[in-house]
Amino acid sequence: MSLLKGTNFEASTLTALQKVTLRAVVMSFLFYGLAALEGTLMRVALVNPNLPPIEGHASHFFSIMTVHPIIGIFGSTYQLVFAAFMFLIPYLTKKPLYSVGLANFVWLMITIGAALAWIAAFIWSYAPLYTLYWPLPADTTQFNVIGGIVFIIGVALIMIGTLGFIYNIYATIFAKVGVHANKTTKELLISGFGIDGLLNLKNKLTGKPPYSKEPALSLPVVAIFRGTVDTFLDAIVILGAGILVLVYLLADASGASWDVHAVDALLYKNFFWWGLDLVADGLVLIYVAGSWYLLATLITGQKLFMENVARAALLLELFVSWMVWSHHLLADQGQPEMMKLISGEMVTMFELLTQGLALFITLMTLWKARPLKMTMELKYLLAGLLGFGLAVPAAIIQADMGMNRILHNTQWIIGAHVHIALLTGLYMTLYSVVYVLWPLLTNNTKLFSMKMANAHFWLHLIGSLGMGAFMGMAGLDGMLRRHFYMDGEFKTFMILAAISAIMMLVGWLIFLINIIMSVGLKGLLEIFLPAKDDTATFGIEPQPSVVVSQRNK
Amino acid sequence: MTFETSVELLKFHNVAYTVYAMIIISVIAWFAYNLTLEKKAKPIVRIPFYTYIGFLVAMGVGHHIFTYNTIPWVSEDIMRHNITPDKTFQIKIANHTFDMQEKMEITKGEKVLFDAHSTDLVYGFGLFRQDGTMISQMQVNPGSKNDLLWTFNECGEFDVRSTEYAGPAGNSMFVKKAVIVTGCDTKGA
Numbered sequence: 001m002s003l004l005k006g007t008n009f010e011a012s013t014l015t016a017l018q019k020v021t022l023r024a025v026v027m028s029f030l031f032y033g034l035a036a037l038e039g040t041l042m043r044v045a046l047v048n049p050n051l052p053p054i055e056g057h058a059s060h061f062f063s064i065m066t067v068h069p070i071i072g073i074f075g076s077t078y079q080l081v082f083a084a085f086m087f088l089i090p091y092l093t094k095k096p097l098y099s100v101g102l103a104n105f106v107w108l109m110i111t112i113g114a115a116l117a118w119i120a121a122f123i124w125s126y127a128p129l130y131t132l133y134w135p136l137p138a139d140t141t142q143f144n145v146i147g148g149i150v151f152i153i154g155v156a157l158i159m160i161g162t163l164g165f166i167y168n169i170y171a172t173i174f175a176k177v178g179v180h181a182n183k184t185t186k187e188l189l190i191s192g193f194g195i196d197g198l199l200n201l202k203n204k205l206t207g208k209p210p211y212s213k214e215p216a217l218s219l220p221v222v223a224i225f226r227g228t229v230d231t232f233l234d235a236i237v238i239l240g241a242g243i244l245v246l247v248y249l250l251a252d253a254s255g256a257s258w259d260v261h262a263v264d265a266l267l268y269k270n271f272f273w274w275g276l277d278l279v280a281d282g283l284v285l286i287y288v289a290g291s292w293y294l295l296a297t298l299i300t301g302q303k304l305f306m307e308n309v310a311r312a313a314l315l316l317e318l319f320v321s322w323m324v325w326s327h328h329l330l331a332d333q334g335q336p337e338m339m340k341l342i343s344g345e346m347v348t349m350f351e352l353l354t355q356g357l358a359l360f361i362t363l364m365t366l367w368k369a370r371p372l373k374m375t376m377e378l379k380y381l382l383a384g385l386l387g388f389g390l391a392v393p394a395a396i397i398q399a400d401m402g403m404n405r406i407l408h409n410t411q412w413i414i415g416a417h418v419h420i421a422l423l424t425g426l427y428m429t430l431y432s433v434v435y436v437l438w439p440l441l442t443n444n445t446k447l448f449s450m451k452m453a454n455a456h457f458w459l460h461l462i463g464s465l466g467m468g469a470f471m472g473m474a475g476l477d478g479m480l481r482r483h484f485y486m487d488g489e490f491k492t493f494m495i496l497a498a499i500s501a502i503m504m505l506v507g508w509l510i511f512l513i514n515i516i517m518s519v520g521l522k523g524l525l526e527i528f529l530p531a532k533d534d535t536a537t538f539g540i541e542p543q544p545s546v547v548v549s550q551r552n553k
Numbered sequence: 554m555t556f557e558t559s560v561e562l563l564k565f566h567n568v569a570y571t572v573y574a575m576i577i578i579s580v581i582a583w584f585a586y587n588l589t590l591e592k593k594a595k596p597i598v599r600i601p602f603y604t605y606i607g608f609l610v611a612m613g614v615g616h617h618i619f620t621y622n623t624i625p626w627v628s629e630d631i632m633r634h635n636i637t638p639d640k641t642f643q644i645k646i647a648n649h650t651f652d653m654q655e656k657m658e659i660t661k662g663e664k665v666l667f668d669a670h671s672t673d674l675v676y677g678f679g680l681f682r683q684d685g686t687m688i689s690q691m692q693v694n695p696g697s698k699n700d701l702l703w704t705f706n707e708c709g710e711f712d713v714r715s716t717e718y719a720g721p722a723g724n725s726m727f728v729k730k731a732v733i734v735t736g737c738d739t740k741g742a
Contacts, residue, residue, distance in 0.1 A: 386578065410687065476567055
């Protein structure tokens with residue numbers, strides 16, 4: 001056991017599928033560390049704005065605020081989720097991945113894209129924030145044109161990588177090989193959208209035999225299938241917005257002066273939030289529900305409780321996710337009142353139902369299988385459930401015309417809702433997935449230290465809950481989320497939030513050291529070398545990817 | 554039950570959400586503890602599935618019904634196009650600067666319309682008390698209507714701050730004591 005060699009990790013025994021997954025996982029956790037560092041710098045700056053590296057410069061503070069979600073959401077979360085799903089789809093469908101080469105393209109595009117966006121903010125202080133409210137991203141009186149172009153190219157590369165992931169997922173699901181050799185596309189589509197679950201429920205209520213006793217696709221695959229629809233729509237919207245900004249920036253660079261008001265700011269906001277909300281309220285909630293179901297069944301080794309209801313609920317969540325964007329526009333007086341009421345309040349309310357169902361089904365599956373051993377994956381899963389148990393009701397509270405008037409754009413939104421959802425809810429769920437996949441991806445490599453794993457768990461849990469809570473309390477006292485306070489306002493809450501952020505950063509460092517000590521620096525580097533074994537399956541007879549098989553025919 | 558000001562509402566919200574947070578944390582902790590016990594714990598309460606679903610729907614819908622009936626600015630906001638304000642203030646925003654009446658003087662209980670226009674970027678228009686707590690706010694989009702109808706149920710001097718990011722230059726969009734509300738008795742009521 002050493003820093004160089006790790007515990008018993010042998011990178012040379014890894015298949016192409018394992019290696020490509022691990023490459024993206026490594027990049028994801030490096031980006032996570034960067035996002036955690038950025039977040040901590042901002043929190044510390046709100047305690048003492050004059051400390052380096054921000055030193056009281058609003059432009060520097062907002063540059064960090066702009067890239068923080070790009071690095072955190074895309075560089076880290078997208079990367080980790082995509083990697084896990086490109087491993088899980090072949091594992092769960094018992095078929096090879098469509099293309100390992102495309103999976104490599106995905107992590108490379110997202111890595112390069114996120115790095116470019118970061119460079120644009122670091123070098124040129126390009127800072128329109130992730131919201132890109134029109135016409136701010138094209139405001140060349142405040143921002144450098146080259147910085148803007150580099151930033152938009154970075155985001156575009158991330159979206160191109162995302163489209164690569166989507167193609168790989170669907171091409172794998174629809175491949176007529178292995179167990180699906182005799183399935184029709186229609187059968188796979190019906191199962192993918194959860195319509196079989198709905199028909200099973202209908203037949204049960206009318207006393208008829210089930211439509212399908214053995215659905216073509218397992219429930220976690222259905223969740224990935226469904227969530228990926230939103231991932232696609234979101235990528236198209238962000239790419240569309242990126243092209244619009246890029247066209248204006250290029251026009252400016254060429255000396256032309258185009259009227260930015262040719263594009264209506266409120267209409268653009270609606271378009272952008274419709275797409276962006278597909279990340280927050282679409283793919284995250286659907287992917288998370290699917291991950292909970294998978295984790296619950298893997299941890300317990302039992303069937304999911306109320307599986308048909310879960311399948312139908314995933315279909316409902318997909319439709320809900322397309323119609324909730326107006327809750328971001330409740331403070332926009334030009335937004336039609338009916339849209340605020342129906343989309344912003346009433347349809348959004350359904351998320352309490354769909355996520356509440358997912359929570360209930362997961363808890364019941366675990367409860368029916370007790371006694372269970374409190375493993376790392378179970379511990380993280382429960383913490384993830386807690387995160388969404390806190391963040392989703394917070395969202396429903398603020399998606400209200402009365403409450404939003406005094407909560408919109410405050411630290412409550414970004415703390416009590418967003419960061420609790422992301423850091424406690426999503427990341428705890430993702431860490432659970434990491435611990436479940438660890439033995440499968442590393443060929444049963446022994447973890448260096450369980451004490452370090454536990455230290456990371458508690459530091460992350462307490463840190464994320466604490467930071468979200470203290471930011472939320474400051475928000476209730478009127479603290480805005482997109483403002484650089486420089487006169488010591490809200491100091492007590494900001495000190496407590498900064499301490500919480502530092503706890504999470506320390507937790508991540510402990511996690512990183514534990515992983516490096518397990519796989520070793522040599523093993524870590526070897527992950528990035530080409531795999532000798534081109535196997536793109538897991539748990540079944542080794543087969544190369546569908547693309548390689550077709551080429552060899 | 555009616556919340557006259559945002560302070561009253563936020564105090565209630567703070568207590569209610571904290572109680573909820575404590576309950577959900579306790580439930581998950583209790584659940585985690587019992588999950589590992591050899592001896593199977595008896596559930597404290599049995600909640601039938603459809604009761605749970607009914608509870609979620611009731612909470613989701615009930616929350617909006619509750620706020621509509623207890624927060625005065627909800628119905629006022631929805632119906633503002635049919636309400637004639639007692640006073641209207643024009644607010645123009647451009648180049649990260651507020652252009653408005655130097656002191657907006659209001660009497661307690663008056664319905665006031667803040668009619669804001671931006672000619673360049675997306676800004677915000679927020680009213681804040683001297684202790685930093687928020688009274689109300691809206692987004693100010695260029696090219697569309699941004700009208701906030703508000704009834705002041707409290708007296709004092711209030712600041713105006715942009716509540717939306719419009720580039721680093723917007724960080725200083727702050728006007729101290731721009732709004733003065735008078736007409737309260739000596740106890741402030």
